[in-house]
Amino acid sequence: MPVTFNHTIIASIDRHESARFYREILELSEAPSWGPFVNVRLDAGVLLQFAEPPVDIQMQHYAFLLDDEAFDRAYQRLVDRGIDHWADPQMQRAGETNTEHGGRGVYFKDPAGHGLEIITRPYV
Template sequence: MTARFNHTIIAAKDTAEMAQFYRELLEANDLPAWGPFLNLSIGEGVMLQFAAPPMEFSPNHFAYLLDDAHFDCALATIRNRGYERWADPQRTRPGEINNEHDGRGVYLLDPAGHYLELITQPYL
């Protein structure tokens, strides 16, 4: 069997706020919640599980591949909500997007402080 990515747990002190953010930005769908997990589904059956960690956590980086129409909608949401955004992971180009890898990309932080990258073309 070829390995495929199935799910990840994303640490968040406010799981409801995080779920709402991801629903709006990634057009994620609700899944049944259980235990400490508030669950959403994105493309190809990947599950995002939000849970409050028992300790402090370091921010992670999550990159999401979007088609052009979804990127346009996500970018409009980012702008309308006034979220800070950058064209680069070093955050030296605020308010911009990039046109790298024959596509478009943008970086932002989610409500828990995790780094998000939205791209329209994979790197490889």
């Protein structure tokens, strides 16, 4: 069997709020949840598992590859909801998207402060 990515746990202040944020912005599906996890499903069955750890949350970065139409819809949701976003990871170009790597991209933060990125073309 080839190596494939199966799941990751994303630390959250409020696991339900974080899961809802990812589902709504990225048009993701709910998945059965259990124990301390609220789960969201990506393609190929990959799970994002949101949990509230008993420790300080360290910021992580998660990037998602979307097709152009899904990017347009996600970006419009960011704008409509007044979510701060930037064209660059240094957060210098506020309210913009970028055209790096032959596609489009934008950076923003989730409710727990994790750095998110949506792109339309992979970097490699």
